[in-house]
Amino acid sequence: xxxxxxxxxxxxxxxxxxxxxxxxxxxxxxxxxxxxxxxxxxxxxxxxxxxxxxxxxxxxxxxxxxxxxxxxxxxxxxxxxxxxxxxxxxxxxxxxxxxxxxxxxxxxxxxxxxxxxxxxxxxxxxxxxxxxxxxxxxxxxxxxxxxxxxxxxxxxxxxxxxxxxxxxxxxxxxxxxxxxxxxxxxxxxxxxxxxxxxxxxxxxxxxxxxxxxxxxxxxxxxxxxxxxxxxxxxxxxxxxxxxxxxxxxxxxxxxxxxxxxxxxxxxxxxxxxxxxxxxxxxxxxxxxxxxxxxxxxxxxxxxxxxxxxxxxxxxxxxxxxxxxxxxxxxxxxxxxxxxxxxxxxxxxxxxxxxxxxxxxxxxxxxxxxxxxxxxxxxxxxxxxxxxxxxxxxxxxxxxxxxxxxxxxxxxxxxxxxxxxxxxxxxxxxxxxxxxxxxxxxxxxxxxxxxxxxxxxxxxxxxxxxxxxxxxxxxxxxxxxxxxxxxxxxxxxxxxxxxxxxxxxxxxxxxxxxxxxxxxxxxxxxxxxxxxxxxxxxxxxxxxxxxxxxxxxxxxxxxxxxxxxxxxxxxxxxxxxxxxxxxxxxxxxxxxxxxxxxxxxxxxxxxxxxxxxxxxxxxxxxxxxxxxxxxxxxxxxxxxxxxxxxxxxxxxxxxxxxxxxxxxxxxxxxxxxxxxxxxxxxxxxxxxxxxxxxxxxx
Amino acid sequence: xxxxxxxxxxxxxxxxxxxxxxxxxxxxxxxxxxxxxxxxxxxxxxxxxxxxxxxxxxxxxxxxxxxxxxxxxxxxxxxxxxxxxxxxxxxxxxxxxxxxxxxxxxxxxxxxxxxxxxxxxx
Numbered sequence: 001x002x003x004x005x006x007x008x009x010x011x012x013x014x015x016x017x018x019x020x021x022x023x024x025x026x027x028x029x030x031x032x033x034x035x036x037x038x039x040x041x042x043x044x045x046x047x048x049x050x051x052x053x054x055x056x057x058x059x060x061x062x063x064x065x066x067x068x069x070x071x072x073x074x075x076x077x078x079x080x081x082x083x084x085x086x087x088x089x090x091x092x093x094x095x096x097x098x099x100x101x102x103x104x105x106x107x108x109x110x111x112x113x114x115x116x117x118x119x120x121x122x123x124x125x126x127x128x129x130x131x132x133x134x135x136x137x138x139x140x141x142x143x144x145x146x147x148x149x150x151x152x153x154x155x156x157x158x159x160x161x162x163x164x165x166x167x168x169x170x171x172x173x174x175x176x177x178x179x180x181x182x183x184x185x186x187x188x189x190x191x192x193x194x195x196x197x198x199x200x201x202x203x204x205x206x207x208x209x210x211x212x213x214x215x216x217x218x219x220x221x222x223x224x225x226x227x228x229x230x231x232x233x234x235x236x237x238x239x240x241x242x243x244x245x246x247x248x249x250x251x252x253x254x255x256x257x258x259x260x261x262x263x264x265x266x267x268x269x270x271x272x273x274x275x276x277x278x279x280x281x282x283x284x285x286x287x288x289x290x291x292x293x294x295x296x297x298x299x300x301x302x303x304x305x306x307x308x309x310x311x312x313x314x315x316x317x318x319x320x321x322x323x324x325x326x327x328x329x330x331x332x333x334x335x336x337x338x339x340x341x342x343x344x345x346x347x348x349x350x351x352x353x354x355x356x357x358x359x360x361x362x363x364x365x366x367x368x369x370x371x372x373x374x375x376x377x378x379x380x381x382x383x384x385x386x387x388x389x390x391x392x393x394x395x396x397x398x399x400x401x402x403x404x405x406x407x408x409x410x411x412x413x414x415x416x417x418x419x420x421x422x423x424x425x426x427x428x429x430x431x432x433x434x435x436x437x438x439x440x441x442x443x444x445x446x447x448x449x450x451x452x453x454x455x456x457x458x459x460x461x462x463x464x465x466x467x468x469x470x471x472x473x474x475x476x477x478x479x480x481x482x483x484x485x486x487x488x489x490x491x492x493x494x495x496x497x498x499x500x501x502x503x504x505x506x507x508x509x510x511x512x513x514x515x516x517x518x519x520x521x522x523x524x525x526x527x528x529x530x531x532x533x534x535x536x537x538x539x540x541x542x543x544x545x546x547x548x549x550x551x552x553x554x555x556x557x558x559x560x561x562x563x564x565x566x567x568x569x570x571x572x573x574x575x576x577x578x579x580x581x582x583x584x585x586x587x588x589x590x591x592x593x594x595x596x597x598x599x600x601x602x603x604x605x606x607x608x609x610x611x612x613x614x615x616x617x618x619x620x621x622x623x624x625x626x627x628x629x630x631x632x633x634x635x636x637x638x639x640x641x642x643x644x645x646x647x648x649x650x651x652x653x654x655x656x657x658x659x660x661x662x663x664x665x666x667x668x669x670x671x672x673x674x675x676x677x678x679x680x681x682x683x684x685x686x687x688x689x690x691x692x693x694x695x696x697x
Numbered sequence: 698x699x700x701x702x703x704x705x706x707x708x709x710x711x712x713x714x715x716x717x718x719x720x721x722x723x724x725x726x727x728x729x730x731x732x733x734x735x736x737x738x739x740x741x742x743x744x745x746x747x748x749x750x751x752x753x754x755x756x757x758x759x760x761x762x763x764x765x766x767x768x769x770x771x772x773x774x775x776x777x778x779x780x781x782x783x784x785x786x787x788x789x790x791x792x793x794x795x796x797x798x799x800x801x802x803x804x805x806x807x808x809x810x811x812x813x814x815x816x817x818x819x
Contacts, residue, residue, distance in 0.1 A: 067717035117804030
């Protein structure tokens with residue numbers, strides 16, 4: 001008889017066996033704990049609530065009693081005196097209970113914050129009269145820091161001077177809250193407290209503590225501050241810092257040398273505080289030290305020093321500030337220096353950034369066709385202003401700017417030369433406009449922008465000198481040469497033309513037959529900044545476009561331009577670009593730009609960006625889905641340094657080739673089987689030959 | 698019968714103390730512990746003088762001044778109690794029409810003098 005096969009089930013994960021009783025026990029325990037927890041919280045909450053209510057009621061109970069006490073006057077009638085005595089006894093009875101005593105103290109402490117004058121004095125008297133300070137003394141002995149701290153605060157608030165000797169012990173307590181409370185109490189309780197504190201404190205004095213202590217001293221009646229300079233020699237740097245601040249606050253000017261010495265302190269905040277003191281007290285003797293420490297100071301200290309020099313310095317310090325202005329690269333510091341220079345010597349430095357050139361405004365004058373007299377007036381005024389400004393030593397004009405002075409100076413020269421001496425009644429029209437043609441404008445502006453986009457983009461200029469009596473024959477070589485040489489001498493073109501056109505040959509441009517540099521039309525000389533012929537200009541525009549948008553692919557074109565052109569300007573620019581693009585890294589696409597076979601494969605790009613592991617994965621993919629497009633890529637990998645990749649590439653090439661052959665065979669067979677009816681069938685031998693031929697191919 | 702003083706302060710201890718002092722000074726004092734109470738009281742009757750803390754729940758001292766001056770159109774003298782370092786609030790209070798201010802910690806005797814002075818001005 002057949003029996004069913006036995007199945008042995010092997011459990012990989014088996015559930016642990018738990019005793020149900022144990023689970024019930026755990027449930028009971030946790031439920032009990034939860035209940036206890038809830039009950040505990042409920043009781044504690046109720047207790048706190050009840051205590052708060054009780055405290056509030058007690059406070060309201062004590063409040064009129066305390067008021068009665070505070071506003072009791074000796075002049076009151078006998079009845080009131082009796083009441084007062086009864087009340088006193090009643091309070092004494094009440095505060096026998098510790099809770100009531102605490103509440104009573106709490107009320108007094110609260111009121112102490114809100115009351116001043118006689119009421120405050122009466123309150124303190126009541127506190128001491130009831131002997132509540134004894135509780136505070138007891139608190140000082142406690143091991144709990146909160147209790148000690150509370151005791152110190154109470155004694156300090158209620159001004160129990162007797163506690164001073166007890167509290168000073170806590171000045172260097174390791175518990176920071178006690179220490180801080182003790183510091184305030186010591187300074188508050190006695191006048192000599194501050195000196196004791198500064199003498200003995202070993203710990204850091206935080207900014208908050210310093211402020212608090214200063215506040216205590218500030219509100220101390222009849223406080224006579226000690227000579228805080230005594231603590232400038234303290235070994236505790238925080239004491240030195242606090243002493244400096246106290247010196248500044250209480251205006252103690254007796255520590256000039258010590259403060260000057262502290263300019264060299266290692267701590268930055270002390271140096272800054274010392275600088276503040278020097279500025280506040282006008283310590284002129286500190287100027288040499290300020291200059292001495294300046295170079296190695298941090299930026300904020302430098303600014304503080306400059307601020308102080310600006311405040312207390314004189315014209316003797318201008319030299320130092322000017323040197324800093326030249327050397328300093330930090331914008332904030334540099335701005336500060338300029339500010340201070342102007343503070344010491346008002347308006348010694350005038351605005352230079354984003355200021356239009358004078359020429360910009362005179363172009364408008366030209367548009368409105370000013371008469372000769374008007375122009376002369378304007379130019380004369382400008383010349384005078386320029387002289388004044390130069391005389392003041394003010395820096396007003398950039399190197400690159402075209403000044404009226406240079407232009408007008410040249411203009412005068414022109415009238416004095418032989419060729420122009422007969423030119424009378426000339427109408428000067430100075431246009432600061434882009435040079436002549438649109439191409440030129442584009443070119444020039446692009447050059448200017450390259451240097452500094454924020455610089456004044458107002459372009460070069462043309463000078464139109466209208467002639468009334470005589471025209472100059474430009475065809476004459478001698479005249480043109482004379483003109484050109486004269487022009488070169490008289491007009492400082494290096495100022496006019498942007499520095500980005502270094503090798504510009506003006507003479508050459510002027511002698512150009514096609515577009516003369518100086519043209520005469522309708523009795524007017526036109527100085528046009530037409531420095532190159534149109535072909536050159538087009539090439540330059542092309543080069544600028546390449547510079548802006550091109551990459552290393554333009555190298556071929558650039559080399560071609562180098563061969564075709566002779567203009568030094570073009571050659572230089574092309575060389576610059578070749579140099580620039582030669583250093584560019586090749587992009588993944590460009591790596592194989594010369595090899596179209598590699599481009600065919602979609603894997604090429606990603607393959608050359610991958611690490612070895614990824615490359616191997618990609619090779620697997622190529623094996624699976626690749627076709628003849630991948631063969632060129634695989635062949636390039638046969639010489640790969642990594643043997644694995646080379647070996648794998650070789651195997652895949654074979655695999656793909658086989659795949660292609662199989663595919664072709666099947667296609668051929670398919671073609672043969674689908675030949676149309678009546679088609680003359682080739683013999684098997686012919687078919688095989690054709691296949692072999694194809695394979696060879 | 699003494700002049701009516703409305704004392705508005707959420708600090709009950711201080712209010713109680715000032716209340717005692719003012720009563721002793723011969724004034725009839727009505728204490729309010731928050732802005733709502735003050736408003737309710739003002740809707741029923743106008744006191745001779747108002748002494749109010751700036752910081753109060755629901756209705757600050759500044760709002761109280763605005764309410765008295767602009768809603769009730771009353772010229773009742775108002776003395777503001779402000780804590781030290783609250784100068785901006787004090788300026789606002791004066792702009793809205795407060796007559797005087799006294800800063801904490803308060804001297805009850807000084808307050809009494811100021812109240813008397815304001816009442817004498819009327």
